[in-house]
Amino acid sequence: MAEHKLDPNKWITLYSDYLFNYTITRVSDREIAQDLVQETFLAGLKSMTNYKGEASERTWLISILKRKIIDHYRKINSNKGKAEVRMSYNSDSETEGDWLEERVADPFDKTAEDKIENTELGTAIHECLSKLPEKQAKVFKMKTILGHETENICNELNITASNLWVIIHRARTAMASCMEKNWF
Amino acid sequence: MSNIKLECHEANHICDKNQYKEASFLEKVKLTIHLIYCRACRQYTRKNTKLTKLVNNPKVQALDATAKEDLQNVFERELVKQQQDH
Known part of the structure; x- marks a missing residue:
């Protein structure tokens, strides 16, 4: 007997915000995120029979969502490959003549740790919200x-x-x- | 001017409102005065402000009501279809 059971009737109310937040930190576009969340729920519905009950419902949905996000990036990347890459070093006159090094983002502005913290923060909040x-x-x-x-x-x-x-x-x-x- | 002193629950209410920038100037003055002598409310205010800072982080997002409704509608249609198949 499986430990966890799926109850799709409650999915939207329970997990949509969590999944949405998870997605938006990774694709940073509200509409795409919404689409991906929707696709995830539908895919989950279709493959309900494959659910073994080992993971919790949410973990299972997240694992589907991860695939969807990867697929999304594959799709846009294959388009990008066909496009020409153009780089202009001097886009505005104000910074003309600056060395390239001076134009990179301030390394003290955002550290890698900040970023990790930020991506996790949303999920932590939704976790607390769900309680x-x-x-x-x-x-x-x-x-x-x-x-x-x-x-x-x-x-x-x-x-x-x-x-x-x-x-x-x-x-x-x-x-x-x-x-x-x-x-x- | 007897009402310049706040009860703790009033102070907390103003503090809550202040998190959404909805407290009036007078209320904020009263709250500050209350915080001078009330340790418990100082702590509450500190925690509350911290929470606000976290939640206001742009990485914290939620679906708005209409989007959720759309999602629910699409999903329910699929759900019905699914159940008919079985």
Whole structure:
């Protein structure tokens, strides 16, 4: 008997943000990321019978998503190979005459470590979000990550403003301690 | 001017609002005064600000509602198809 079971009805609510965040740090285009996430869910649905139940649902979906991302890069790379590569050293007059070395990005600006941290941060946050009660997670996401107005959220979810702030407060407290544990 | 002193839960509320830049100037003044003498709220504010910094990182993204709905619709259609096949 398999340890884990698949329940596709809940996939979108449970994992879409996680997968989306995972994708967007790797392809940095919202639309492409959305497409890839959609393809992943559909591919998962098709190959449900191949699921052995060894990994958790999310891990399994992520492994499909990884393939999809690789495929995506293969596709754009094969197009790129046909294009001509043009490099211009002096694109604007202001920097004309500078040595090439002076034009590279400031190495102290972004270190490799920064980058690794950044890519993982999104997943860490979504991990913590998934531990919150559904309503708290939803409100927190709308307010903090998507940046919706308080009024709009209240209308959409049919709650009062003070209600919203209480939810936000609880969510923030939980998120802060969760991130404290997993991140710092 | 008796209401210049805040209760802790009020201070926390202002602190929460401040994370979204929704606190008024007077509220911010009151909060700062409260933080001078309240250690617990200082800690809460510190944690809260840290969280805001993390979440505001451009690498943290989420799907917006319409995109999610689209996704759900496409997915459900496939799901129905799938179940019919079996």
